Amino acid sequence: MSKDKIKLWLGCSLLAASCLSLFLSTRTNPPVDRATHEAIGTVMGRQAVELLGGGVGRLVVIIRDTRNVRNPAAEIQLHAFQKAIAGKARIALTNVAKLDPLRVPIAAPGDVYQLMKRSGEADLIVSFAGPPNFPDGPQFRLPGKAPKVLALCTGAVARQANLSALFKRGLLTRAVVDKEGAARAAKAPSDPQEIFNQYYEVINASSGGTQSSLAKDPVAP
DSSP: OOHHHHHHHHHHHHHHHHHHHHHHHHOOOOOOOHHHHHHHHHHHHHHHHHHHTTOSOOEEEEEEOOSSSOOHHHHHHHHHHHHHHTTTOOEEEEEEEOOOTTSOOOOOHHHHHHHHHTSOTTOEEEESSOOOOOOSSGGGOOSSSOOEEEEEOOTHHHHHSOHHHHHHTTOOSEEEEEOTTOOOOSSOOSSHHHHHHHHEEEEOSTTOSSGGGSOBOOOOO
16 A cells, blocks of 8 residues: 555544544433432432431442443432432442443342342442342352342333342342333422422332332332
8 A cells, every 4th residue: 555545544534533523522412301310319318328227237339330331310310319328328338330231221130149148137238220130049049138228120120120029039128110100290399309209109018919019118308
């Protein structure tokens, strides 16, 4: 290849790279409902404080990995969660879950199992990446009583994971799920708790049975 052709090829490559960079920097990202995601994080934080109850247990948080693939919703939720627990609880360990953007966003079952295996019954695991959805088999038996688990299970997560079975196995303490038949109000409320109550609810296993019959926990004001 002649020098002129090499220069032409390099020039075209640089031009293409510049155009791609310009396109990415000016592309309009889909809007993020900040208020709703702040409400989710806030209520998750309040629930975490309540479940810890001022005890000696550790607070372990599972979050989505946003270092390579940004996820504004997840970042807003985590920030609101941290704000809600400030001065009341301290995160002892943060586990970053690498989630496949093309699949239902649930943390790897083996990773969650290892976290629960290393946690005591006084500890609390808060998962923003779905419930502890690992199989019920000898290789996944916990050495002692399971730690408390609060998980965000909205959207496709609740449809894929059998939350009722996880509650019965003692692997899930509370879950945030979509409220059935939720409709957007003509005027959005301003209080995080009201926003949360409009679209979501917190469920537990106190009544047993199917997911639709699971008891709803009162969320902290």
